[in-house]
Amino acid sequence: MVQYKDRREMRQELASSGYSMEYLDEWQPKTTLYRHAPGMTVNGDIAFPVGTEVPNVPGNPDYVIRKSKIGMLPYPPSDACTCRWCSGRTQSTPEVIPVEVSDGLVACEVDGCDWRGKKPTLRTHRYRKHK
Numbered sequence: 001m002v003q004y005k006d007r008r009e010m011r012q013e014l015a016s017s018g019y020s021m022e023y024l025d026e027w028q029p030k031t032t033l034y035r036h037a038p039g040m041t042v043n044g045d046i047a048f049p050v051g052t053e054v055p056n057v058p059g060n061p062d063y064v065i066r067k068s069k070i071g072m073l074p075y076p077p078s079d080a081c082t083c084r085w086c087s088g089r090t091q092s093t094p095e096v097i098p099v100e101v102s103d104g105l106v107a108c109e110v111d112g113c114d115w116r117g118k119k120p121t122l123r124t125h126r127y128r129k130h131k
Contacts, residue, residue, distance in 0.1 A: 010061050017068045018075075018083070031059035036085040037071025050089070051077055 032055045039048030054072060057063070064074070071085045078086070108115040 010065065013065050014061060017065065018073065019064070029059055030056050031064070031074060033057055033064075033067055033072040033074055034076045035071060036073050036077045036081065036083050050085075 032053060035048055035050055035052045035054065038046045038050050039052070041047045053076075057067070071083075073083060075081075077083075081087075105116055
């Protein structure tokens with residue numbers, strides 16, 4: 001059961017994510033979300049590209065809040081979108097060239113980055129750290 005304090009916090013979080021304040025009281029049982037951030041596999045490969053439609057998901061507020069934190073929003077991505085994923089995509093991403101260090105480990109070659117790790121995680125590192 002949602003208490004008044006929890007309901008107020010949900011409303012504030014939904015409003016900061018771009019939803020209307022009435023959404024909490026009038027939510028649809030099912031909705032469609034769009035990926036603003038790519039869905040990645042464990043190896044760092046992109047499994048679901050940006051703009052992928054995810055239909056028939058629960059429309060309750062706590063679920064939508066959780067999904068909005070990982071880049072799934074109820075409107076498609078566009079050049080005019082101001083979410084953190086779309087605005088990060090419009091900026092240029094520096095080229096990351098892996099350099100073998102030892103025992104299958106690679107290092108990031110971006111100036112000022114001292115990251116070292118396994119080769120599959122370099123893609124995730126590049127996506128998250130060097131937008």
